[in-house]
Amino acid sequence: MGSDGGTQDHVSDAFRLRLLTYNIQAGTSTTNYRDYVTHGWRQVLPHQQRVRNLNAIASLATEFDIVGLQEVDDGSLRSGFINQTQYLAERAGFPFWSQQSNRRVSRLARTCNGLLSRIRPTEVHDYKLPGRIPGRGALAAYYGTGADALVVVTVHLALGRRSRRTQLGFLRDMIQPLSHVVVMGDMNAPLSNAEMRQFLDSSGLSVPANGEHTFPSWRPQRGIDHILVSSSLTIERCEVLELSISDHRPLALDLRLPCGWQPQSVDIEATPGEINAEQE
Numbered sequence: 001m002g003s004d005g006g007t008q009d010h011v012s013d014a015f016r017l018r019l020l021t022y023n024i025q026a027g028t029s030t031t032n033y034r035d036y037v038t039h040g041w042r043q044v045l046p047h048q049q050r051v052r053n054l055n056a057i058a059s060l061a062t063e064f065d066i067v068g069l070q071e072v073d074d075g076s077l078r079s080g081f082i083n084q085t086q087y088l089a090e091r092a093g094f095p096f097w098s099q100q101s102n103r104r105v106s107r108l109a110r111t112c113n114g115l116l117s118r119i120r121p122t123e124v125h126d127y128k129l130p131g132r133i134p135g136r137g138a139l140a141a142y143y144g145t146g147a148d149a150l151v152v153v154t155v156h157l158a159l160g161r162r163s164r165r166t167q168l169g170f171l172r173d174m175i176q177p178l179s180h181v182v183v184m185g186d187m188n189a190p191l192s193n194a195e196m197r198q199f200l201d202s203s204g205l206s207v208p209a210n211g212e213h214t215f216p217s218w219r220p221q222r223g224i225d226h227i228l229v230s231s232s233l234t235i236e237r238c239e240v241l242e243l244s245i246s247d248h249r250p251l252a253l254d255l256r257l258p259c260g261w262q263p264q265s266v267d268i269e270a271t272p273g274e275i276n277a278e279q280e
Helices: 049-061 084-092 161-175 194-203
Strands: 007-009 014-023 066-073 096-105 109-117 123-128 137-143 150-156 180-186 225-229 234-240 251-256
Touching: 014 049, 014 150, 014 180, 014 225, 049 084, 066 084, 066 150, 066 180, 084 096, 084 109, 096 123, 096 137, 109 137, 109 150, 137 161, 150 161, 161 180, 161 194, 180 251, 225 251
Parallel strands: 014 066, 150 180
Antiparallel strands: 007 014, 014 251, 066 109, 096 109, 123 137, 137 150, 180 225, 234 251
8 A cells, every 4th residue: 555545446446454553562572481581671771673673663564554553662761762653654654643652651661552644634532541550542543524434543451351341341432433443452362352252242343353363473372462343344354464573463454445435534735744642
């Protein structure tokens, strides 16, 4: 999909998008469980490998139209004061980007959700998710207005099942009035978990398969990163990509929107850059 923002099939009049979700672990390499201990200092201190990793992630992202990122750093000590969402957007040629700051540890670490987009969102909303421990969020980008708007939500859910169930209930209520929805991100749970099954049943979202394995990146055994879509959207392909930088692997999905859908609200003359998210 080129920089024009998505591709339209003129034969079927269907608009197609390539989506990517990736927990990038702030650009830190993890190749085995020992790294969590022996390389734990990389979570709070800068290192040269981080920029090389970001460049590899940017190279991968160039093939996509909308990218949802989790565990991005917005410019603290550990990232060398680099805003990683902005860096990836500029390096990969995305004209629009947004971020949601969720957890800050002084100047040492600032964890965010990030969005890279080739289409200018009409608006972006920053939702703080409920939970026993604060610091989780959902970043929702709206493309278009009214009932036909496409809404892409990037999330990073809690580790604890009780908090995760509450967060999924919040997401269900948030997306219930919407017709064309994508919810993607690190959900920290396989689709077989009870709270995930309940969410799928109550939200009406579909899954591309039974949950591709994305974690841990060096030997994927669990599917905890997901891209879930409304029944109005057609999944054409979904795959886990062979990039083992973070402790997660990226998950990609090719999506076909309803015939006749167009991002009509896009202002092609809009100045590229950050789209500020409205806090909810």
